[in-house]
Amino acid sequence: MLYLKNGDFVDQHIVSIEDRAFLYGDGCFTTARLKAGEIMLWKRHLQRLQQAITALRINCDIDFIKNDKEKFLQHLPDGATGTIKILISRGTSARGYAIPNQSADIYFYYYPDAHCLTQPVILERVGLIAETLASSFRPLKGIKTLNRLEQIMLKSMAIQQQWDEALCFDVEQNLVEGISSNCFVFIDGIWHTPDLQCTGINGIMRQEILARMQHYQIPHQVRIISKAEISQIEAGFLCNALHPMQIMGQLVRDQDIVQSLDRQKCLQLFESLQLKELV
Known part of the structure; x- marks a missing residue:
């Protein structure tokens, strides 16, 4: 597996216990199929994230997601197949439901899968x-x-x-x-x-x-x-x-x-x- 947080690769995935994703489920995600090194239906996944970011009032620039995606894919093996998960958390903040002003955290996950389906x-x-x-x-x-x-x-x-x-x-x-x-x-x-x-x-x-x-x-x-x-x-x-x-x-x-x-x-x-x- 491979992880990316806010454009930086991390060896071990550690999230703060004050992260709002952990405390309240405050964030959104999408899960995509990776085939031959490309994210299938990428435009639709990006639209889904943009819709969620807007609806949840999350401070997240969609261009950061695009840039992190390109950086992430460049570090995958040639022709990689598997699952990509993109998770947006509102990040850490003081206690309470009030929405903080800081930028969101963007996570990319890669789960390799050598098995490629060809039929339903x-x-x-x-x-x-x-x-x-x-x-x-x-x-x-x-x-x-x-x-x-x-x-x-x-x-x-x-x-x-x-x-x-x-x-x-x-x-x-x-x-x-x-x-x-x-x-x-x-x-x-x-x-x-x-x-x-x-x-x-x-x-x-x-x-x-x-x-x-x-x-x-x-x-x-x-x-x-x-x-x-x-x-x-x-x-x-x-x-x-x-x-x-x-x-x-x-x-x-x-x-x-x-x-x-x-x-x-x-x-x-x-x-x-x-x-x-x-x-």
């Missing part, structure tokens, strides 16, 4: 989480803050059920997303993805797939999808910046009902959208 991942068992996602505080809507406790608890629930992933719903029992991904489902001859007006993250890969669907004229809708429609799903997949397509093999609707889905529809879409370049 198959998730054999995808369950339905009973607990509902909290509605977003409007100023934080869609922002990937450092507070991921909700996802940690949901992941624990899925592991207990021996599910590979799970679909999550809001208080109105409408489909939102996976635990660590966005979702697309095929119903009545068309692809659908949930409207994220109340909660959920408008992920990097979701944005890219929607743009490609429009470009390649693939019929699709962004709409409210009720839990009652789950039985009508013919095919579906989950996506995030590290995995453009994770095909849902089976939906576990309860202990007695397992709904098998059409994997071929997802594979056909994978080819139509030319997502192979992103894996």
Whole structure:
């Protein structure tokens, strides 16, 4: 692994116990796929960080992130593959919730991975989480803050059920997303993805797939999808910046009902959208 903090490489990652990221989860982050030494969908990741910095009122110049990114990539092995995480913390400050004036701290992480996927991942068992996602505080809507406790608890629930992933719903029992991904489902001859007006993250890969669907004229809708429609799903997949397509093999609707889905529809879409370049 390799770490960079505010443009300086560090051998051991040590963060102050007074850091607001530790005290309050005061910051944001994005996680990206590194392929052949390049960060995939970099412009979208940069836009995500800029949106979060603005919404959270963090004192961080986006040009510093750009410069640190170039310096960081130059120190990686040629053709490096793996995961890049960029984390922005408001930094250390005196006790209290009041926003300090100092510049934010910018962290880059590199996690090497020699394994390069060339095809979609198959998730054999995808369950339905009973607990509902909290509605977003409007100023934080869609922002990937450092507070991921909700996802940690949901992941624990899925592991207990021996599910590979799970679909999550809001208080109105409408489909939102996976635990660590966005979702697309095929119903009545068309692809659908949930409207994220109340909660959920408008992920990097979701944005890219929607743009490609429009470009390649693939019929699709962004709409409210009720839990009652789950039985009508013919095919579906989950996506995030590290995995453009994770095909849902089976939906576990309860202990007695397992709904098998059409994997071929997802594979056909994978080819139509030319997502192979992103894996």
